[in-house]
Amino acid sequence: MPVPEFVLSLREKIGHDLLWLPAVTAVVLRDDGRVLLARRSDNGNWGLVSGIVEPGEEPAVTAVRECLEETGVVAVVEDLVAIKAGEPVQYPNGDRCQFLDHTFRCRWVSGEARVNDDESLEVGWYDPADTPPLPPHQRARLDAALAHDGRARFVV
Numbered sequence: 001m002p003v004p005e006f007v008l009s010l011r012e013k014i015g016h017d018l019l020w021l022p023a024v025t026a027v028v029l030r031d032d033g034r035v036l037l038a039r040r041s042d043n044g045n046w047g048l049v050s051g052i053v054e055p056g057e058e059p060a061v062t063a064v065r066e067c068l069e070e071t072g073v074v075a076v077v078e079d080l081v082a083i084k085a086g087e088p089v090q091y092p093n094g095d096r097c098q099f100l101d102h103t104f105r106c107r108w109v110s111g112e113a114r115v116n117d118d119e120s121l122e123v124g125w126y127d128p129a130d131t132p133p134l135p136p137h138q139r140a141r142l143d144a145a146l147a148h149d150g151r152a153r154f155v156v
Contacts, residue, residue, distance in 0.1 A: 016094040022053040023099040026063040027145035034125035046132040075106040082153040
């Protein structure tokens with residue numbers, strides 16, 4: 001997975017220290033209720049489309065950009081579902097990050113789901129009740145988007 005230039009620049013200054021990063025998760029749904037999932041090339045896990053917000057970029061714009069870049073799918077953001085701080089993560093090279101995830105419910109507009117970059121091994125549309133195994137935090141984001149009642153969820 002390519003590391004954004006701004007993260008590489010920060011890493012030159014802070015080394016492996018914990019880096020706080022805004023991120024997005026896009027729960028993209030088709031009219032038939034199927035959800036867009038991708039199997040990550042870095043760890044083989046299935047999950048929702050996600051990515052890091054670039055400096056100055058709006059999180060909703062990031063969600064749309066990541067969908068197109070990773071899967072070839074054009075989506076539109078319908079609503080903010082949840083904002084949640086994830087647990088700190090340590091990567092094999094020693095880099096440590098913690099992500100502030102913005103989960104968006106999105107609607108498919110056009111495009112055939114396909115592997116569109118090197119971040120995914122497979123992509124496809126799945127019935128939310130019959131998905132490949134998802135990590136617990138990914139399943140929670142999907143469930144939150146499916147149950148979304150128009151009010152964003154916050155942990156207080």
